[in-house]
Amino acid sequence: MAIIELKNIYKKYGDQSDVIEDFNLSIEQGEFVVFLGPSGCGKSTILRMIMGLESITSGELKIKGKLQNNIPAKHRNIAMVFQNYALYPHMSVFNNIAFGLKVRKTPRKEIKEKVTKVADLLNLTPYLKRKPKNLSGGQMQRVALGRAMVRDTDIFLMDEPLSNLxxxxxxxxxEELVQLHRNLSATTIFVTHDQMEAMTMGDKIVILDAGKIQQVGSPDEIYHQPENLFVAEFIGAKKMNLLELTKDERGVTYSNQVIKLPVFEADKEADILGVRAEDCRLSLTEGYPFEITFIEKLGSDQYIHGISDGEKVIVREKPEKTFEVGQQIYFTINEEKIHWFNRETGEKVRPKNG
Amino acid sequence: MEKATRSERIILFLILAFIGVFMVFPMIWMFLSSLKTTEEVLGSTMTFLPSDPQWSNFSGALELAPFLRYIWNSFSTATVIVLAQLFLSSLLAYALTQMEFRGRNVLFMIILATYMLPAATTYVPSYIIISRMGLMDSLAGVVVSNIVDVFSLFLLRQGFLKVPGELIEAARADGASEWRILWRIVVPTSKNTLINAALISFIGHFNNYLWPSLITNSEENFLISVGLNRFFNSQGAFGQTFPLIMAATVISILPLIIVYFLLQKYFIGAISSSEGIKG
Amino acid sequence: MDKQANFKQLFVFVLIPLIPLVIFWIIPLIISVWLSLTNWDYISPTYEYVGLDNYLNLINNDAFLDALNNTLLFTVATVIPTIVLGFVFAVMLNQLRKTKGFLQGLMFAPWITPMVGMSIVWSWMFNPSVGPINQVLGLFGLPEPNWLSDSSTAIWAVIIVTVWKGVGWAMLFFSDALTKIPKGLFEAADVEGAGLGQRIRMILIPLVSPMTLFLFIILTLDALQAYDQISILTQGGPSGSTRTLLYLYYEMTFQQFNIGAGTAVTVLILIISAFLAFLSMILSKKFVFY
Structure with a gap:
């Protein structure tokens, strides 16, 4: 059963255009969901709407089957970790962690037990008496986590909690967070603009841009099967190479060479060929022309940047091979790894099953 | 803080607006009273608006005492005091923030401590000093004895601490003298702090009463508060001259009200920058 | 690195600005302490050293003890309402958007007006027969005190005027402190289930405590030195009920020319100021979060 359900959510500030537009998502019990997107894409806004810190302009938010739209944050029983930790500067670590229990009038003994347990789990025991200003960034981060964990809840929201480290x-x-999630098996929504974070932590990644979901999927899915040009360019250490195709009497061509197109689903057309750097090879003799402009050596690999027929192309090569800037060579494409897109819609074009 | 809803904000606004009106009510009432006749003021039924505005009360008040002279005295002494204070406080604040010398912190603590000193403690000796200087009953005496202002020194020190160190180091690297760095770099970058300090100090000295009343005797040297109080006391038959007294008070307050509404944002800013005076 | 100053620089930047401070504060302070140990009457060319006589006489003088009592009442009854109301107004104003600046402007306006002029106005507002205050109280059927001419209410009238003038100032300081509290802290408290009251008590008040301490010290020093409003509203009367230490000093020194006793009073005010400032520093270690 879905623990959190968002249906046709819209968010609007005053007369401005929608910040969030028709957002639909359902999150399962125990999932680690990452909201990923560039800054200003609306990912934090959605998180804050789930928390109850922002109002929902229209649409339905359900948690455990109950409509939440008008329930204030403090009654939603969700824990949240803030980007700047939001630790109370005048309270000790112990009191920071205990705050949520204290305001709920938990018996002292129970508070002490719970805080001690959480502090132990997070290696904070030696710092319980310190004030936040005497903690390192990592320790503050853990206090913020502890404050969420001590609460009797199974939903955690985290708003870019690692960005200040x-x-x-x-x-x-x-790694610690992933470990923690495994132990607690609480449903977690994690907001970030860092795709490495998203790829390494998330069970499910929700990619957002301009207030709209671009794609929802596992890390593998969004990397290997990007649904549109935005995801293709946004995900990956290097953005996907996108080659603009032209049409002439011979068919579809790139750099004057005919490209063999698959048969697409019902009258869809593809005019952009996408291929990742690791699915290209450089060649001295055959392929599409490629002039090397820059060589990026990473030790285990090297990325060769170049210009091909006016387009920037990046090819990943083994580190042993030697190339020189200015060299005029060719590159080839692994045809099985091609992604087809339509420029106008920005969407992926699927070949017919076969 | 939890954001207030629209209706909550309207209720808050109404409450606060009521309080705000209460705060300025004495000023409004003063102005309205200054336009009334004696009969209206002393009448048994309360009237709020003057039935027939008596603008002549103002000229009447001006005939009875040289209020414009008082205002000019207050304005000119406050201006000179503020300029001298800013000049000296800038020097000292610069030394306290940008120069290294022995006893710097001790000096700052001593100055901080003098802020706690009740001014009254110094009145008798200062009175003697002023008369030895031959400045008794003169505006020069008012100016000279008020040049010290620890509060403006604190404000400037706070402001100067915010000047980026690189700016001063760069100027030193360019071979600028300390004097030049202060007036050409530190003071221009702290312009807002200086304006704030100037306004707070100006208001205080324009309104100053007790000390100037002790060292001035002749009418031509009265500051506005001193002159106004003499006028108030001299119009013994209270009720009869009440509208005149209100008119005189209006005249004496008007310059500041005008300054306040023109420069309101700097007053508010003055508070912001003085936060952290703790040292 | 700060620059090591040479002698010429110290002369210009430190010694010259210190001259007025020394002439009109430090030297007078020392002279005052000396004068408080004499029986000088300002007119006689000679005077004698009398030791602590002035102080001992004061302590045994009912007028002094009454003044001390009045001063403490006046200080407590002006400082606390000014801080509490200033804080409450600031918290309320903080919720408003467009109208905040305008309302702050109204509330702060009394601070810029001269105390002398406004005290004259208030003395008429307090007038039992024609003043608006009692007329309004009368409308609601409330008691109409004689305010300034009744020794039990006169000090409260002076207190009202003082709070009226200072509350906008405190409000501005608190407003500024409030805007500097990170918004996330309140959100975090909200998320953790704290209600409005808990947020104010457990987050807001502790976080503005440095400002509260600062205002407490400044307002206390101001209250101990209040003179203008007393001089106009009541001249220390009726029957000494509004005679504070500073007003007593004024009477002794400039009306009775009892310089020794008068300066002894100011030295005592100084000691009280220093003691209160010191005390609040100590207490701040306990209650104030920096």
Whole structure:
């Protein structure tokens, strides 16, 4: 059963155009869902609507089958971790974690037990008496988590909780969070603009742009089967190469070479060929022309950037091969890994089953 | 804070507007009273609006005492005091924030402590000092004895602390003297703080009463508050001259009200920048 | 790095600005302490050192004890309402949007007006027969006190005027402190189930406590030095009921020319100020979060 259901959600501020447009999603018990998108895409707005910090202009939000639209945040019984942690600066770590229990008039003994347990789990025991200003970024982050965990709830919302940490700590915290999620098996919605975070943590990724869902799927699905040009370009360490196709009397061509098109679903047309860098190869003799403009060596691989018929193309190659900037060579495409798109709609064009 | 809904905001607005009107009511009442006749004021039935505005009350008040002279005295002394204070406070605030010297922190603590000093403690000796200087009963005496202002020094210090250090280091690297850095870089970048400090200080000195009343005796040297109070006390038969007294008060308050409505945002800003005075 | 100053710079930047401070504050302070140990009457060319006599006389003087009592009442009864109302107004104003600035402007307006002029106006507003205050009270059938001429109400009239003038100032300080509290803290408290009252008590009040302390010190110092409104509204009367320490000092020094006793009063005010400031610093360690 879906634990959180969003149906035809819209959000509007005053007379401005919609910030969120017809948002539909259902989230299952225990899932780790990541909202991923560039800043300003509306991902935090949706999270805050689920939490009850933003009103819902229209549509239905149901949690465990009950309509939530008009229920205030404090009665939704959801825990949230804020981007800037929102730790109370005047309270010790213990009191920060205990705050939610205190306002609910939990007996002292129980508070102490719960906080101790959570602090233990998060390695915060030595810091319980400190004030937030005497904590490191990672410790503050864990206090913010602890504050959510101590609550008697099985839904966690996290609004870019790792974005204020340095790169190394972020990787560690990422693993810790996944571990934690496995142990608690609480439903978690995690908002981020960092696709590495999304890919490594999420069971399900929701890609958003301009207030609309672009694609919902597992990390593999969104990487290997992007539904549209936005997802194709947004996901991946390198954006997908997109080659503009032209039509002439010979058929569809790219760089003066005929491209063999599959048969598409009902009268759909493809005019963009998408292919990832790892599905291309460089060649000295055959393929499409490619002039090397920049070589990016990453140790395990190298990315060769180039220009092909006016388009920027990136090819991944093994590190042993040597290339030079300015070299005029060719690149080939693994035809099984081609993605077809229509420029006008921006949507993927599917070949007919076969 | 939980956002108030529209209807809650309307209720809040009405409550606060009522309080706001209450706050300015004495000013409104003063103005209306200044236009009434003595009979209206002393009548047994309460009237709010004057039935026949007596604008002549204003000229009447001006005939009885040189209020314009008082206002000019207040304005000119407050202006000179503020300029001198800003000049000296800028120097000292610069030294306290940008220069290194022995006893800097001790000096700041001493200055901080003098802020707690009741001014009255200094009146008798200052009175003697002013008379030894031959400045008794003169506007110069009012100016000279008011040049110290610890509050404006704190404000400027807070403002100067916010000037980016790189800016000053860059200027030093370019070979600018400290004097030049202060007036060409630090002061222009802290312009708002200076305006705020100037306004707060100006209001205080324009309205100043007790100390100027002690060191001035002749009418031509009265500040507005001193002159107004003398006028108030001299019009012994209270009721009869009440509208005249209100007219005189209006005259004495009007310049500040005008300044306030023109420069309101700087007053509000003054408070923001003075936060953190704790040191 | 700050620059190590040379002598010429110290002369210009430190010594020159300190001259007026030394002449009109530090030296007078020292002289005052000395004068409070003498029996100088301002007119006689000679005076004698009398030790602590002035202080001992004061402590045994009912007028002084009454003034001390009045001062403490006046201080407590102006500082606390000014802070509480200033805070409440600021919290309420913080909820408004477009009208906030305008209302702040109205509430702050009394602060810029001269205390002398406005006290004259208030003295008429308090007039029992023709003043608007009693006329309004009469409309509601409430008691109509004699305000300034009744020794039990006169000090309250002075307190009302003082709070009226200072509350907008406190409100602005609190407004500023409120806008500096990160919005996320209230959201976090909301998420954790805290109601409005809990949020105010457990988050808002602790977070503005540095501002409260600052205002407490400033307003207390101001209250201890209140003179203008008393001088116009009541001249310390009726029957000494509004004679504060500062007003007593004024009477002793500038009306009775009892310089020694008068300055002793100001030294005591100074000691009280310093003690209260010190006390609030100590208390702040306990209650104030920085």
């Amino acid at each position: 340095d790169a190394k700590l972020r990787t560690t915290m990422r």
